Amino acid sequence: MTPRWTATGLSQDLPKAVAMAGHWQGQDLAVWRSATGRLQAWNDRCPHRGMRLSHGFVRGETLACIYHGWVYGAEGGCKHIPAHPALTPPATIRVAVFACVEQDGVIWVAPADTLGAPTALRGLQPLRSISLTCDVAAVLLVEPALSGEDTLRGLVQIAGQACEVCLLVQHGASGLTLHALCAVGADRIAASRWLEDLRRRAERKGTA
């Protein structure tokens, strides 16, 4: 399979100095933003004892594991082991790093060696992310105006007006997450209600 960019969240949902869980095609990731705003995506597993790094805490430009406080810096290298403060951690203690970029208000991840950039989404603004317990086919069935496979796009009726929407599909272990964008200038509250209604209709129609 060709490595490709997957949307794993919206920029607005990841403030500075926060870590969150992300995914790339079944691979769990820790996606985090440093105190100065630098975004990174790493394998969601501390090399020490396997704890999820997405539960960790950000200090400055580092992410620390919540279990034993091991500190990891840029490029995933271990910088500090609190149980042994005088020790310089060997360079071999390293978390696998993924490519992670922010574009159009969307956080995209891909394997580290991925070339090129994600598809640009012009004229759209980020709306919100929503989780569904059904598959993509069910979404397309209840909203025929949408089309696509990993990026569902179309002109749908929101509060009586035609509105362009874009739903970026992310497959997870327990279903689907859609990262939604809508036309710049659209009524975001109405669009959010449309999205919730879409979820209700799609989940009623089909299960994952």
Next chain:
Amino acid sequence: MIAPQVLNEWYPVAMASQIRAGQRRLTQLLGDPITVEVQDCAIVVTGQGGALRVTEAFGHVWACPGTPAHPLFPIPEALETGRRLVDVGVVRVKCSPLRAVENFLDIAHFPFVHTDVLGAEPHTEVNRYEVNIRADSDEVWATKVTFYQPQAAKSAEGGIVTQYMYRVPAPTAAVLYKTCPARPDAWDVIGIFVQPLSEELCDVWPWMALYDDTTPQAELIAFQQMIFLQDRSILENQIPRLLPLDPGMEVPTQADLTSIAYRRWLKKRGLTYGAQMVAA
């Protein structure tokens, strides 16, 4: 197929006082359904293949699904006069029973998981301590463990350097001895008895034998439950769920000597229920 050396060990399956009070506990041991109940004044554990060998100790009911390789381990302190024996109850954790035991043996996580209670930054250093397998009892022991603690016990006032000893007397049980704030010449004793429901699910029964005549029972239990619920947030988020016995999979340090010894001890004895043998 579960290895005979796993089946021939003792496992906690209930709190004895609850069963004696007439409760019937429908539960699971090593993946199989079992029932714990009183029949003709005796506590009986019944599995799919009939009655299991049963013994009662330290407030809990222990069962052996196979032929016991040895009697249940002793905790001599449980018999000392003046100690308060506290059955804390049960905490269900979605993790390998072996991961639950390993976490109990770990001190380096105190400042980060039990922040401002069992540890606090910047007091994070784990000093060198001693670990060995005792030849007479075939138990893992860690001694000369010290750690700075802001509130070592419910009865502690202010921070102290706590001394610890750890002991693994059975594959899914561990006992610790720590400085007793009320009696500097004695040790408080805390155990966790882990019931392996399956390889990735367990019921943890903490138990204490303390010198503390003043703290109300409910507060002692609440304190331990708070600690174990903090541990649960870790245990349910470790990858992989099974405890890796392949040394290439995780990166231990000197602070993890007890965990290293525990993993080797399990591997050598073939006690691999809840363990993962290959790197992944």
